[in-house]
Amino acid sequence: xxxxxxxxxxxxxxxxxxxxxxxxxxxxxxxxxxxxxxxxxxxxxxxxxxxxxxxxxxxxxxxxxxxxxxxxxxxxxxxxxxxxxxxxxxxxxxxxxxxxxxxxxxxxxxxxxxxxxxxxxxxxxxxxxxxxxxxxxxxxxxxxxxxxxxxxxxxxxxxxxxxxxxxxxxxxxxxxxxxxxxxxxxxxxxxxxxxxxxxxxxxxxxxxxxxxxxxxxxxxxxxxxxxxxxxxxxxxxxxxxxxxxxxxxxxxxxxxxxxxxxxxxxxxxxxxxxxxxxxxxxxxxxxxxxxxxxxxxxxxxxxxxxxxxxxxxxxxxxxxxxxxx
Amino acid sequence: xxxxxxxxxxxxxxxxxxxxxxxxxxxxxxxxxxxxxxxxxxxxxxxxxxxxxxxxxxxxxxxxxxxxxxxxxxxxxxxxxxxxxxxxxxxxxxxxxxxxxxxxxxxxxxxxxxxxxxxxxxxxxxxxxxxxxxxxxxxxxxxxxxxxxxxxxxxxxxxxxxxxxxxxxxxxxxxxxxxxxxxxxxxxxxxxxxxxxxxxxxxxxxxxxxxxxxxxxxxxxxxxxxxxxxxxxxxxxxxxxxxxxxxxxxxxxxxxxxxxxxxxxxxxxxxxxxxxxxxxxxxxxxxxxxxxxx
Numbered sequence: 001x002x003x004x005x006x007x008x009x010x011x012x013x014x015x016x017x018x019x020x021x022x023x024x025x026x027x028x029x030x031x032x033x034x035x036x037x038x039x040x041x042x043x044x045x046x047x048x049x050x051x052x053x054x055x056x057x058x059x060x061x062x063x064x065x066x067x068x069x070x071x072x073x074x075x076x077x078x079x080x081x082x083x084x085x086x087x088x089x090x091x092x093x094x095x096x097x098x099x100x101x102x103x104x105x106x107x108x109x110x111x112x113x114x115x116x117x118x119x120x121x122x123x124x125x126x127x128x129x130x131x132x133x134x135x136x137x138x139x140x141x142x143x144x145x146x147x148x149x150x151x152x153x154x155x156x157x158x159x160x161x162x163x164x165x166x167x168x169x170x171x172x173x174x175x176x177x178x179x180x181x182x183x184x185x186x187x188x189x190x191x192x193x194x195x196x197x198x199x200x201x202x203x204x205x206x207x208x209x210x211x212x213x214x215x216x217x218x219x220x221x222x223x224x225x226x227x228x229x230x231x232x233x234x235x236x237x238x239x240x241x242x243x244x245x246x247x248x249x250x251x252x253x254x255x256x257x258x259x260x261x262x263x264x265x266x267x268x269x270x271x272x273x274x275x276x277x278x279x280x281x282x283x284x285x286x287x288x289x290x291x292x293x294x295x296x297x298x299x300x301x302x303x304x305x306x307x308x309x310x311x312x313x314x315x316x317x318x319x320x321x322x323x324x325x
Numbered sequence: 326x327x328x329x330x331x332x333x334x335x336x337x338x339x340x341x342x343x344x345x346x347x348x349x350x351x352x353x354x355x356x357x358x359x360x361x362x363x364x365x366x367x368x369x370x371x372x373x374x375x376x377x378x379x380x381x382x383x384x385x386x387x388x389x390x391x392x393x394x395x396x397x398x399x400x401x402x403x404x405x406x407x408x409x410x411x412x413x414x415x416x417x418x419x420x421x422x423x424x425x426x427x428x429x430x431x432x433x434x435x436x437x438x439x440x441x442x443x444x445x446x447x448x449x450x451x452x453x454x455x456x457x458x459x460x461x462x463x464x465x466x467x468x469x470x471x472x473x474x475x476x477x478x479x480x481x482x483x484x485x486x487x488x489x490x491x492x493x494x495x496x497x498x499x500x501x502x503x504x505x506x507x508x509x510x511x512x513x514x515x516x517x518x519x520x521x522x523x524x525x526x527x528x529x530x531x532x533x534x535x536x537x538x539x540x541x542x543x544x545x546x547x548x549x550x551x552x553x554x555x556x557x558x559x560x561x562x563x564x565x566x567x568x569x570x571x572x573x574x575x576x577x578x579x580x581x582x583x584x585x586x587x588x589x590x591x592x593x594x595x596x597x598x599x600x601x602x603x604x605x606x607x608x609x610x611x612x613x614x615x616x617x618x619x
Contacts, residue, residue, distance in 0.1 A: 121607060125546060125599035127553045130592035133577060137585055148580075264465030268554055272577070282466075283558045286473050298470045301463050309461065 062292045064285075071296035075278060079300075080171025081151060082277035085196055085269065086262050087172075090255065092201025093262075097208025098251060102244060104209070105216030117213070120206040128265045132199040132272035139195060146195050149274035156188045196273040200265050204258060211254055215247035222246075249320060256312030260305045350611035357604030364598050368416040375410035379567040382406060390584040400586035402572065403579055412590055414567040416598065418479060423548040425483035426490070427541050433487070434494030435537065441495075442502040443525055453499070460492035464547075465554050472560040479562060486551045490544050497540050501533045535613035543606035546599040553595050569594050 052062065064071050104116040140148035151173055152158075158176035160169030169176055174193065177185035219225060220243055228238045267279030274280070278297055285293040344351040367374070377384045383405035385391050393400040399408035441449040459467065471485035505511060506529070514528050555561055556570030564571065569591035576587035 121603055122596075122600060125550075125603050126596050127550055127557075127573075127592070127599075129554070129557050129577075130573060130588070130595065133573075133580060133588050133592070137580055137583075137588075141580060141583060260461060260463040263463040264554075267465060267469070268557055271558060282469065286469070286559055289473075291474070294470060294473055298466055301466050305461055305463060 062296060064290055064293045071293050074281065074293065075297055075300050078276065078278045078281045080277075081275060082263075082266055082270065082279060084172040084174065084193065085200065085266055085275060085277060086259075088174075088193055088197035089200035089204065089266075089269075090259075090262060092197055093204035093258075094208055094251065094255060096201065097205035098212045098244070098248075100205070101209045101212025102216055102239060104213045105220060106239065108217060116209065120209040123203055123206040126203060127268070128199060128203045129268045129272045131203060132196070132269055135195045135199055136272070147192050148195070150192065151276060152185070152188050152192050156185050158182060158185045158189065196269050196275055199272070200262065200269045203265055204262060207258060208251060208254060211251055212244075212247060215250055216243060219243045219247045249316070252316065252319070253312065256309050259308045263301055263304070344612075347612055350608045352608075353604050354608030354612065357601045357606075357608060360597055360601030361605065364416055364594070364601065365420065367413060368420060371410075371413040371417070375407075375413045377407040377410045379406065379410040379414040380565060390579055390582075390587055392584075393586055399590050400584075402576065402587045403584075408572075408586060408590055411567045411572055412569070412594055415569040415572060415591060416594065418562050418566060418568040419549050419552050419570065419595070419598065421479050422482045422486065422552045423545050425479065426486040426548045427544050429483060429487035430491050430494050430544060431537070431541065434491040435498060437491075438495040438498030439502060439525060439530065439533070442499040443506060443521075443529065449499075452495070456492040456495045459488070460496065462489075464489040465551060468551055468555060469558060469560065472555050477560065477562060482552055482555055482561070483548075485555070486548050489551065490547060493544065494537065494540055497536050498533055501536055502529055505529050505532050539606055539610040539613060542602055542609055546602035546606065549595065549599045549602070 062071050063069070064074065100116050100119070104113045107113045136148040139145045147153075158173055158180050160167060160176040161179035162168075168179060170179075173189035174186060177183075177189050220239075225238060225243050228242050229235075233242075263279075266277065267282060269275065270277045270279035271283050278300070282294060282297045285297070344355055371379075383389070384407045385397055385401040385405045387405060389401050389405040390403050391397060391401045391405075397407055397409065399412060401407055402411075437452055441452045468485045468489050471488055472481060475481035475485060511524060511528055514524050519528070552561075553570040553573070556568065557574045559574075561571055561574075562568060572591040573588050573595070576584065576591070579587050
């Protein structure tokens with residue numbers, strides 16, 4: 001709620017009239033007035049605010065300044081692409097981060113540990129779109145291993161599952177193609193998804209790496225780990241089955257927190273790979289100076305982050321019985 | 326003048342040599358500082374060391390972009406501009422944006438954090454609530470929203486980045502002040518009848534400074550990456566000014582024809598600059614707050 005207010009104030013109250021900015025060249029005053037009236041921008045700011053909130057409660061994010069179609073609809077149609085990218089990137093980030101973090105902790109203060117930490121720091125300093133372009137250049141243009149843009153081959157869009165009159169479609173191409181039972185569509189979807197999610201995943205893995213490493217260092221020193229080793233359990237069982245389980249809870253919290261960073265990174269990744277999601281939508285609308293669309297997308301991102309953090313809190317309580325909501 | 330110079334240098338040199346004795350953290354700080362200082366020097370000296378005018382078109386006669394050659398060691402872009410000169414000049418915008426945004430963060434975040442956590446009450450509750458909601462928000466998304474409304478330019482970029490990162494300063498300062506406030510020496514000062522202002526500035530502030538230094542250093546890296554991101558989505562400075570972020574963005578269109586040099590060099594510069602600040606922050610946080618590690 002507070003977040004919405006801040007976004008609203010940021011977009012509406014800051015200097016710069018969206019309508020005037022929208023028309024780059026001088027336009028007839030009547031045309032400007034008409035647009036203002038059409039978008040409800042001629043009313044006092046307080047009324048605009050409550051109208052916006054009222055609309056929001058009904059899932060209405062206002063009309064686009066570019067094509068006057070409902071922003072909410074545009075956002076919902078672009079969202080599955082972003083969600084798919086976000087899910088796979090998060091998986092890649094966590095898997096790489098946790099595995100490397102465990103390795104580093106086990107090899108504490110060795111060359112391996114230092115190089116893994118250095119890798120973590122470097123991933124933090126790379127602009128995600130630069131890494132994306134390098135991948136495009138190397139794996140897409142030089143080796144031709146992976147496609148460099150868009151979500152799938154134009155004729156390979158999956159339809160989802162249709163049973164009788166019921167049509168199930170998630171908008172996530174990897175899931176829809178499996179629902180459809182079409183393996184070649186699935187392979188295409190994965191091929192297109194691979195580079196963008198690897199890019200975003202690598203940039204985010206540093207933070208998981210660091211967190212896992214420091215947690216594992218602490219856990220590996222604890223008595224129950226020594227006890228498990230003393231009982232003659234295998235090294236891998238002790239590391240992954242015992243120690244990592246304890247060290248994983250903070251990683252889970254971090255996944256929730258990093259979701260916000262992930263969305264920011266998704267904007268840049270989507271633009272790099274011409275991935276037709278929300279991020280590219282925002283960037284496109286920036287070029288069109290479509291302020292209602294930008295505001296809508298930003299509000300949507302805010303709601304999403306709030307939802308995810310709520311979900312993580314609930315999950316946390318579920319995994320750790322000591323925590324009561 | 327001589328005296329001031331002497332005293333600063335006199336403090337700095339033993340400081341540097343003591344860094345080498347502080348183990349890995351000291352060396353990490355030094356490597357980071359060397360990276361940052363050399364990039365800053367390169368940018369400052371750009372007018373004298375650049376072989377060509379960075380904005381001059383067709384320095385290399387067409388066809389362009391031309392790959393690295395003896396005459397143009399880093400190649401040219403599609404306008405026939407010399408990439409080496411653009412690398413020398415191109416850090417200036419990013420550094421300006423980063424310095425300005427860190428400065429704004431400091432002058433707003435620091436007093437706000439100090440005052441609200443020391444005073445407590447409604448002020449603290451309200452500002453914490455606002456800061457927490459900004460903190461939870463996707464940073465780049467918020468920066469894009471603000472920059473899109475404010476328009477282009479160095480100051481606008483710095484402002485939109487600052488809004489995103491003020492909460493980091495606020496939170497770090499607040500948590501520290503809340504602890505220091507309860508320590509015995511602060512109570513002693515209070516009991517001795519020290520004024521509020523004296524307690525805040527003479528007793529609390531000096532103990533918060535190390536954390537602020539760490540946050541600010543890391544924040545430099547964030548600001549640079551965010552500035553690059555803003556430029557990438559079309560919210561950077563005017564096209565006529567040489568800028569790594571802009572060159573990187575512009576070079577994307579040249580990827581399909583295999584012009585790797587147009588994006589690679591500006592990209593590496595951004596990475597090196599951000600890496601320099603990250604390493605410094607990393608090392609400093611270990612040196613200044615040894616207890617915070619792990």
